Amino acid sequence: MERKMDIAALEAFIAKDFPQVGDDFAIHTSSDDVLTIRLKVTEKHLRPGGTVSGPAMFALADVAIYLAILERIGPVALAVTTNCSIDFMRKPAANTDLLAEARILKLGRVLAVGDVLIFSEGSTKPVARASLTYSIPPEHGVK
Amino acid sequence: MERKMDIAALEAFIAKDFPQVGDDFAIHTSSDDVLTIRLKVTEKHLRPGGTVSGPAMFALADVAIYLAILERIGPVALAVTTNCSIDFMRKPAANTDLLAEARILKLGRVLAVGDVLIFSEGSTKPVARASLTYSIPPEHGVK
Amino acid sequence: MERKMDIAALEAFIAKDFPQVGDDFAIHTSSDDVLTIRLKVTEKHLRPGGTVSGPAMFALADVAIYLAILERIGPVALAVTTNCSIDFMRKPAANTDLLAEARILKLGRVLAVGDVLIFSEGSTKPVARASLTYSIPPEHGVK
Amino acid sequence: MERKMDIAALEAFIAKDFPQVGDDFAIHTSSDDVLTIRLKVTEKHLRPGGTVSGPAMFALADVAIYLAILERIGPVALAVTTNCSIDFMRKPAANTDLLAEARILKLGRVLAVGDVLIFSEGSTKPVARASLTYSIPPEHGVK
Numbered sequence: 001m002e003r004k005m006d007i008a009a010l011e012a013f014i015a016k017d018f019p020q021v022g023d024d025f026a027i028h029t030s031s032d033d034v035l036t037i038r039l040k041v042t043e044k045h046l047r048p049g050g051t052v053s054g055p056a057m058f059a060l061a062d063v064a065i066y067l068a069i070l071e072r073i074g075p076v077a078l079a080v081t082t083n084c085s086i087d088f089m090r091k092p093a094a095n096t097d098l099l100a101e102a103r104i105l106k107l108g109r110v111l112a113v114g115d116v117l118i119f120s121e122g123s124t125k126p127v128a129r130a131s132l133t134y135s136i137p138p139e140h141g142v143k
Numbered sequence: 144m145e146r147k148m149d150i151a152a153l154e155a156f157i158a159k160d161f162p163q164v165g166d167d168f169a170i171h172t173s174s175d176d177v178l179t180i181r182l183k184v185t186e187k188h189l190r191p192g193g194t195v196s197g198p199a200m201f202a203l204a205d206v207a208i209y210l211a212i213l214e215r216i217g218p219v220a221l222a223v224t225t226n227c228s229i230d231f232m233r234k235p236a237a238n239t240d241l242l243a244e245a246r247i248l249k250l251g252r253v254l255a256v257g258d259v260l261i262f263s264e265g266s267t268k269p270v271a272r273a274s275l276t277y278s279i280p281p282e283h284g285v286k
Numbered sequence: 287m288e289r290k291m292d293i294a295a296l297e298a299f300i301a302k303d304f305p306q307v308g309d310d311f312a313i314h315t316s317s318d319d320v321l322t323i324r325l326k327v328t329e330k331h332l333r334p335g336g337t338v339s340g341p342a343m344f345a346l347a348d349v350a351i352y353l354a355i356l357e358r359i360g361p362v363a364l365a366v367t368t369n370c371s372i373d374f375m376r377k378p379a380a381n382t383d384l385l386a387e388a389r390i391l392k393l394g395r396v397l398a399v400g401d402v403l404i405f406s407e408g409s410t411k412p413v414a415r416a417s418l419t420y421s422i423p424p425e426h427g428v429k
Numbered sequence: 430m431e432r433k434m435d436i437a438a439l440e441a442f443i444a445k446d447f448p449q450v451g452d453d454f455a456i457h458t459s460s461d462d463v464l465t466i467r468l469k470v471t472e473k474h475l476r477p478g479g480t481v482s483g484p485a486m487f488a489l490a491d492v493a494i495y496l497a498i499l500e501r502i503g504p505v506a507l508a509v510t511t512n513c514s515i516d517f518m519r520k521p522a523a524n525t526d527l528l529a530e531a532r533i534l535k536l537g538r539v540l541a542v543g544d545v546l547i548f549s550e551g552s553t554k555p556v557a558r559a560s561l562t563y564s565i566p567p568e569h570g571v572k
Contacts (some may be wrong), residue, residue, distance in 0.1 A: 054205055054224050059198035077162050083369050085228040085514035087542050089535040106518040111514050165412040197389035226512050228397050232392040256373050340510050345484035367483050371514040
């Protein structure tokens, strides 16, 4: 896979493009196929009982695929989510960061599709899975 | 439709059960089939450009179906989202509240399924649609 | 809603475009917002016990949205499904035709989104709901 | 992973349980995490142009997860699909068998969730991805 942005460039982009939530996320690792994003869990992400909320997991999945797309096509602020299907499978561990593994399955002319698995850090059983479709400005898609 | 909770009871429940986000939402109307929930849009829900973020719309859809289920089965804090599929179709109007119309399609023994349409207030074209499945504690489901 | 094809034109299109399955479907009614398609249930659609199979319901939802799009944009054979999320909620009645009510929620430049409710004929409780996204050749989309 | 059924038992089950379509499918391989199912593509699965139809790919994804669940819990005819979200990403190769790789992500007390990637045989780029939820009779689920 050719990369248009490295980890430092992705982190700078997210800090600038998501000023209200950029601090919540960090790039954990980038391998050939998988970009792993950390949600730094704090009070605002929790529901009573200490478990991470559904919207916080959705936001993590959404950001993870967005960054995995940007890694391949460069800093295109106009890519937008058109669809997400998410399954909540297990209760996250209390007060534990989440890690989202994002894989891009298709990067086309106008649509990109990716899959995400979300884990409580230190666990091998996913708490959620999601698939997302992004619409890409035509001039930035892959012919 | 028989109701187990009226609007005042639902608003009291959400204030208590979602202390961190309860102020963001209000019951707009409840008719026989449709419960309409308002997202009181503030700075924290916005992306650059003034448009409401995807996670904020997801949270609105999730709360709307949750309350529509509680309206029918009573204050059962243990109902949990198991799946959501959401389509983002149009850019929301800038700095405008969102209204989510929630309809329950199935209320079974262990699963409930509902549909949501989200509009910018004053517009008739939906900005998003979502379908959600909730898992219900067996003793509270409908036989 | 402006219509580019009437019921007779849609039925002729499906007979020609889907030679292997066209006989399975018929246009039931077309109102301003809703196109209703009938699946003429026969032996090949059934699972043991006489209930209609999941793939047969998927096919019905897919055809219903396809025809509802064509009704608005004309006979464009190149529209293709990109995503479907379907919930199976109740067991269909045995040996009974299914009716699918299709509504188009967005008809954009390159994507169309629609919702489908499927009923066993004579029942008011939906057996399935689905949402579908179609990719439309750009020259045929709505600006 | 403990297996309750081997490949021969799964093939016997499908022949008996799906008399109308059992001949369309074959178990390709079973590894620790992945069960791979073949769709033996014939005329009835094709759309004009020789490409495999959407409903045929849906049926393949549905059968693949069903068999992956049975491999783990044994021959339980009453497991039923409750949700499927499927993305069609590329046009399948003409007149070529499809292979579906099914992974079970959760096997719970009443729900099982799995992911499927579908490939044209001989290609490494997926033509479709799907996630499915099955409802399991409580006495057969995993405590």
